[in-house]
Amino acid sequence: MKAYIELWAGRLLRLEPAMLAGAILAFAYPPGVRRYWLWLLLLWPLFLGARWLARGRLITRLPLFWPCAALILLAAFNVYAAPYTRGLEMLARPLLGLWLCWALIETARDAGSVDRPLWAGAALGAVASVLALGATQWSASKSGQMWAVIAALPAIRGFPAFEAGLNPNEIAGALAWLVPLLAGIAIGPARSLGLRLAAGAVSAALLLALFLGQSRAALFGVLGALALIALLIPTGRRRWLALLGVAALIALQTAVMASAFQPARRDTAAARDEISIGSRFDMQINALEIIRAYPLTGVGLNMYRDSRVRQAYPTPAMNNRPPHTHNELLQIGTDMGIPGMAVYIWLNGAAAYMLYWSWRRGDPAARAVSAATAAGLLAHTVYGVADAIPLWDRLAFVYWLMLGLAGAQHALVKLELQGQVRAQRAL
Numbered sequence: 001m002k003a004y005i006e007l008w009a010g011r012l013l014r015l016e017p018a019m020l021a022g023a024i025l026a027f028a029y030p031p032g033v034r035r036y037w038l039w040l041l042l043l044w045p046l047f048l049g050a051r052w053l054a055r056g057r058l059i060t061r062l063p064l065f066w067p068c069a070a071l072i073l074l075a076a077f078n079v080y081a082a083p084y085t086r087g088l089e090m091l092a093r094p095l096l097g098l099w100l101c102w103a104l105i106e107t108a109r110d111a112g113s114v115d116r117p118l119w120a121g122a123a124l125g126a127v128a129s130v131l132a133l134g135a136t137q138w139s140a141s142k143s144g145q146m147w148a149v150i151a152a153l154p155a156i157r158g159f160p161a162f163e164a165g166l167n168p169n170e171i172a173g174a175l176a177w178l179v180p181l182l183a184g185i186a187i188g189p190a191r192s193l194g195l196r197l198a199a200g201a202v203s204a205a206l207l208l209a210l211f212l213g214q215s216r217a218a219l220f221g222v223l224g225a226l227a228l229i230a231l232l233i234p235t236g237r238r239r240w241l242a243l244l245g246v247a248a249l250i251a252l253q254t255a256v257m258a259s260a261f262q263p264a265r266r267d268t269a270a271a272r273d274e275i276s277i278g279s280r281f282d283m284q285i286n287a288l289e290i291i292r293a294y295p296l297t298g299v300g301l302n303m304y305r306d307s308r309v310r311q312a313y314p315t316p317a318m319n320n321r322p323p324h325t326h327n328e329l330l331q332i333g334t335d336m337g338i339p340g341m342a343v344y345i346w347l348n349g350a351a352a353y354m355l356y357w358s359w360r361r362g363d364p365a366a367r368a369v370s371a372a373t374a375a376g377l378l379a380h381t382v383y384g385v386a387d388a389i390p391l392w393d394r395l396a397f398v399y400w401l402m403l404g405l406a407g408a409q410h411a412l413v414k415l416e417l418q419g420q421v422r423a424q425r426a427l
Contacts, residue, residue: 009054013110016047016103017120027096028161028394031089038092044099051106060105062407063354067347068098071391074343075301078336082300084308090301094391097400104404105411114369114408115192118185121401122195125178125202128398130156132175132209137165142214145261150212161394172215173389174398176380179206180225181402184372187233187242189364207249214256221382223250225375232371279315280326280386286313287330291337298337302392328384335390351377351403354410362413373405 019040026037052058059065072094079085104117134156143150157163186200210218223246230242255261290299290313299309305323315322325331332344352374359370380389380399389395 006054009050012050013047013054017107019043019047020100020103023096024100024397025161027093027397031086034092035089038089041092041095041099044095047103055106055110057106059102060109060407060411062105062410063350064101064347064403064407067343067350068101070343071340071347072098074336074339078297078301078340082297082303082336083294084300084303084306086300086302090392093394093396097391097397100397101400101404101407104401105407108408109411109415112412114366114405114412115195117401117405117408118195118199118369121178121181121405122185122198122202124398124401125182125199125206128171128174128178129202129205129209131159131162131166132171132206132213135159135162135165136168136171136209136213138212139168139214142168143212145256145259146212146214168213169215169218169387170389170393170395172210172213172218173380173383173387174395175206175210176218176221176383177376177398177402179203179210179222180229180375180379181372181405182206183226184229184368184375187229187238188368188372211249211253215383215387216257217386218379218383219253221379223253224382225379228378229371229375283315283322283326284330286315287325287327287334289313291330291333294337296337296339298332298334298340301335302390304331304334324388324390326387328388328390331388331390335392347403348377348381351406354406358406358409358413361417362409366409366413369405369409373402373409377402377406 023037023040023043026040027034029037048058072091075091075094076088079088079090104120107116108114133153138147138150140147157165182199182203186196186203188196207222210222226249227243227246230239230246233239233242287304290304290309299306303309304325305321310321325334329341329344332340336343355370355374355377359367359374362370380402389399391399
């Protein structure tokens with residue numbers, strides 16, 4: 001009987017990736033549609049139970065566990081304590097992110113390898129490259145110098161949940177996570193040649209989309225992260241080729257910023273950059289005023305854009321319609337107050353600790369994955385200084401995928417070291 005239960009529980013676990021993919025797509029829709037799919041979150045306890053029956057464990061305890069638990073508990077408290085609220089529905093996307101994060105960790109433990117989560121990252125990057133290249137609402141003022149390339153790209157309309165297309169700054173935040181991750185996997189000693197080739201091709205497509213979109217914050221972060229990855233390659237020809245490639249990208253971006261390919265637009269580009277920097281600074285000052293007024297709760301989850309908050313804290317430079325604070329830490333502060341900022345720092349600190357620990361103690365393949373994941377998180381952190389993908393955003397699940405990779409690699413290295421200790425003791 002026990003073997004029969006374990007067999008069917010294992011078969012049920014095979015459905016988890018498809019259910020997660022469906023939930024990610026469903027939760028990308030706006031609230032009016034999304035609320036009809038909230039029941040999908042009830043599948044997570046079902047899969048947790050199946051894993052307990054099939055594998056004998058409910059969830060892997062990692063340094064991520066407590067900051068994640070604190071985040072959800074604080075967010076639930078915020079729904080009732082903050083001055084404004086959209087209700088418990090705001091917890092749906094973070095809960096989906098936690099499900100994705102731990103599903104990747106448990107999948108890696110079951111397989112004894114992080115390759116499956118990395119393939120998931122490559123598949124996600126492939127979908128993102130199609131959306132980024134085909135459904136982005138390109139800005140002529142930012143991307144005018146590359147318009148000949150943009151005009152040659154196929155236009156995608158009516159993509160499910162993204163029918164209206166994507167803002168280039170929004171998709172740039174997701175690409176800032178994925179480009180360094182996949183580039184690091186492509187040039188590192190991954191366990192599968194096919195994975196390295198797929199990661200390389202997808203990272204190149206994503207980098208093209210990022211370059212065409214010209215989100216400066218994302219580009220600065222990604223170029224810095226790519227340089228870091230190149231420096232971590234052991235001394236040799238591959239390292240110098242990687243550094244030369246990064247240098248060429250930096251030179252190309254410098255030329256674009258100087259309007260070298262369209263000199264007539266030089267003054268226009270400089271004026272646009274000045275206005276953009278000024279408006280972001282105004283929004284961040286605005287956010288600090290909100291945090292000072294509501295230090296314990298902020299104004300509520302994703303309520304910075306609410307008309308009542310906009311009236312109290314206007315931002316004329318953005319026609320009083322900014323989607324967020326254009327700074328991720330300040331965004332958390334306006335959403336959840338100073339306690340939320342503390343938990344967010346704790347969460348990212350836990351991820352940094354796990355990656356550093358795995359990099360120090362893992363084999364070359366584990367070091368490559370840890371470095372690539374850390375580079376993606378670092379690139380997005382730079383992006384997050386001047387822009388934001390809030391935890392409640394439709395693309396925030398990419399952040400949880402990155403945390404899942406960090407947790408998966410940490411768990412595998414820890415299990416391997418524990419196995420070595422047991423073997424030594426047996427001798």
